[in-house]
Amino acid sequence: MLKNPAAKYPVAKRIGLTDRRWPDAVIQRAPVWCSVDLRDGNQALIEPMDPARKLRLFETLVRIGFKEIEVGFPSASQADFDFVRMLIERDLVPDDVTIQVLTQARDHLIDRTFESLAGAKRVVVHLYNAVAPVMRRVVLGLDENGVVDLAVRHARMIRECAQRQPDTQWAFQYSPEMFSNTELAFSKRVVDAVTAEWRATPQRPCIINLPSTVECCTPNVFADMVEWMHRHLERRDGIVLSVHPHNDRGTGTAAAEVALMAGADRLEGCLFGNGERTGNLDIVNVALNLYTQGVPPELDFSDIDAIRRTVEHCNQLPVHPRHPYVGDLVYTSFSGSHQDAIKKAFAARRDGDVWDMPYLPIDPMDLGRSYEAVIRVNSQSGKGGISFLLESEYGLELPRRLQIEFSQAVQRVMDTEGKELTAADLWALFEREYGLTAPHIEHVQVGERPDGQVQVVAEVVQGSQRRRLEGRGNGPIDAFVDGLQALAPVAVEVLDYHQHAIGGGAQARAAAYLELRIDGVTRFGVGIDANTMTASMKAVLGAVLRTTRFVPAEAHALA
Ligand SMILES: CC(=O)SCCNC(=O)CCNC(=O)[C@H](O)C(C)(C)COP(=O)(O)OP(=O)(O)OC[C@H]1O[C@@H](n2cnc3c(N)ncnc32)[C@H](O)[C@@H]1OP(=O)(O)O
Numbered sequence: 001m002l003k004n005p006a007a008k009y010p011v012a013k014r015i016g017l018t019d020r021r022w023p024d025a026v027i028q029r030a031p032v033w034c035s036v037d038l039r040d041g042n043q044a045l046i047e048p049m050d051p052a053r054k055l056r057l058f059e060t061l062v063r064i065g066f067k068e069i070e071v072g073f074p075s076a077s078q079a080d081f082d083f084v085r086m087l088i089e090r091d092l093v094p095d096d097v098t099i100q101v102l103t104q105a106r107d108h109l110i111d112r113t114f115e116s117l118a119g120a121k122r123v124v125v126h127l128y129n130a131v132a133p134v135m136r137r138v139v140l141g142l143d144e145n146g147v148v149d150l151a152v153r154h155a156r157m158i159r160e161c162a163q164r165q166p167d168t169q170w171a172f173q174y175s176p177e178m179f180s181n182t183e184l185a186f187s188k189r190v191v192d193a194v195t196a197e198w199r200a201t202p203q204r205p206c207i208i209n210l211p212s213t214v215e216c217c218t219p220n221v222f223a224d225m226v227e228w229m230h231r232h233l234e235r236r237d238g239i240v241l242s243v244h245p246h247n248d249r250g251t252g253t254a255a256a257e258v259a260l261m262a263g264a265d266r267l268e269g270c271l272f273g274n275g276e277r278t279g280n281l282d283i284v285n286v287a288l289n290l291y292t293q294g295v296p297p298e299l300d301f302s303d304i305d306a307i308r309r310t311v312e313h314c315n316q317l318p319v320h321p322r323h324p325y326v327g328d329l330v331y332t333s334f335s336g337s338h339q340d341a342i343k344k345a346f347a348a349r350r351d352g353d354v355w356d357m358p359y360l361p362i363d364p365m366d367l368g369r370s371y372e373a374v375i376r377v378n379s380q381s382g383k384g385g386i387s388f389l390l391e392s393e394y395g396l397e398l399p400r401r402l403q404i405e406f407s408q409a410v411q412r413v414m415d416t417e418g419k420e421l422t423a424a425d426l427w428a429l430f431e432r433e434y435g436l437t438a439p440h441i442e443h444v445q446v447g448e449r450p451d452g453q454v455q456v457v458a459e460v461v462q463g464s465q466r467r468r469l470e471g472r473g474n475g476p477i478d479a480f481v482d483g484l485q486a487l488a489p490v491a492v493e494v495l496d497y498h499q500h501a502i503g504g505g506a507q508a509r510a511a512a513y514l515e516l517r518i519d520g521v522t523r524f525g526v527g528i529d530a531n532t533m534t535a536s537m538k539a540v541l542g543a544v545l546r547t548t549r550f551v552p553a554e555a556h557a558l559a
Pocket residue numbers: 040043073075076077104105106128129130139140177213276
């Protein structure tokens with residue numbers, strides 16, 4: 001790399017718009033959206049879409065709610081020509097949707113374009129030619145007058161072709177290609193000449209589309225350029241001002257948003273940002289940015305994964321796992337402090353609250369995603385994430401000190417295995433750690449003795465062994481602890497007790513969490529059972545068996 005890049009790359013330009021208004025603007029409504037997936041997106045694919053894929057994507061775009069869809073460059077290839085014919089001949093374009101087709105400013109291409117459009121109901125014919133200095137010099141070999149003449153002659157040709165097909169409702173669009181690399185005064189000159197040729201009026205507006213064909217400046221400079229055009233173009237009230245950002249600097253979304261603030265009415269882009277090189281503007285990104293600021297985007301992404309699958313199938317390109325709003329990992333927190341905040345915010349959330357969720361800019365449910373992937377546990381995670389998964393997947397509401405205790409057990413596993421632990425892994429570890437599978441307690445009888453004390457009789461089943469337990473005390477847990485002495489002679493003191501139901505109705509079970517001091521060591525026991533009392537006894541038994549074993553069975557054979 002160069003020590004002085006300015007020797008090779010020109011220093012960033014400034015527009016000098018000292019009274020710019022866009023920084024204070026707020027986007028209050030959705031722009032007119034135009035999908036260019038089937039043209040700009042398609043022309044950038046390793047293998048352009050076959051007709052079946054094109055049609056599938058077209059139908060998806062319609063379902064999402066696009067009213068303007070650029071369906072191809074019909075003069076470029078037989079495939080694009082045939083696709084346009086198919087849409088028209090099979091009447092596949094809904095009444096509220098307008099198809100758009102692109103053509104270069106070249107006579108034979110315009111003729112072929114109109115040939116493809118015979119019988120169409122509504123069409124935007126999109127004309128472009130390059131206007132940037134490098135393109136004038138190197139590609140077209142024309143001076144400024146020559147480029148204006150090229151644009152106007154072909155704009156006229158389009159108007160005349162359209163007049164010969166009066167049954168179609170025509171609209172015209174012009175793009176000064178490489179607008180972002182062009183002197184503003186020259187862009188204005190070409191555009192004014194084209195809108196004059198098309199006689200643009202508020203009643204018959206045309207679309208002027210300003211492309212950052214190659215994104216080459218910071219978004220604020222692009223915004224200045226758009227605002228300058230917005231304020232200086234002739235016949236502005238007869239123009240729908242559109243922008244077509246690409247993403248070469250990775251700021252396509254920002255450029256589009258500031259362009260809307262600067263006066264643009266319409267955005268062209270592709271789903272998930274497919275398109276030439278680094279892609280076109282990602283329409284989903286901008287639409288959902290609006291949504292998360294309370295503006296209805298007028299596009300429906302309520303099953304975003306189905307849309308992504310279709311787009312991946314049609315483009316034969318994957319969507320990155322970190323892609324905004326849609327990637328596999330974008331609603332997932334691995335790190336402990338994020339998980340802790342998310343868990344607490346979910347617990348504090350009430351129906352009707354505004355969305356104010358740390359680390360989650362949108363409710364995944366709104367896009368048809370679940371909360372399942374919101375928290376995933378690895379070595380960066382803490383108690384919050386672990387207990388969130390046990391609660392959301394298994395209904396366990398662990399008390400805080402148990403969360404701390406269990407997270408240490410999880411961390412020990414993490415330290416040796418270093419892999420992600422799923423909710424099922426955590427559950428298996430929890431069952432093992434707290435002895436939830438064995439032993440069982442059966443035939444529990446709780447009664448009151450003549451002296452007012454409570455008596456508990458139960459059977460403890462461990463593998464093939466059955467052990468009788470009998471004890472008395474001030475309450476059932478006290479009596480159970482007393483009975484346990486004969487099986488496992490340890491000092492047990494109950495420090496704290498939590499309990500809740502898991503599930504509801506006939507299937508409901510109780511979870512009991514007891515914090516005990518056993519021979520001076522503080523430990524938790526966990527019990528789950530259909531019966532509340534049995535759940536508590538299981539919790540005591542589980543905690544005792546975490547510290548000691550039963551005395552041999554022979555000494556206390558079942559009565
Ligand atoms: C920024 C964009 O996305 S613009 C859209 C770009 N999309 C595409 O190019 C995809 C479809 N394109 C194609 O299939 C072909 O390029 C075609 C059919 C349009 C033209 O094919 P060809 O006639 O073989 O020309 P080729 O592709 O080599 O294009 C270069 C010619 O077009 C001319 N040209 C390039 N841009 C323009 C323009 N905007 N207006 C007029 N002429 C142009 C060039 O000067 C060159 O002319 P020359 O042959 O006299 O030197």
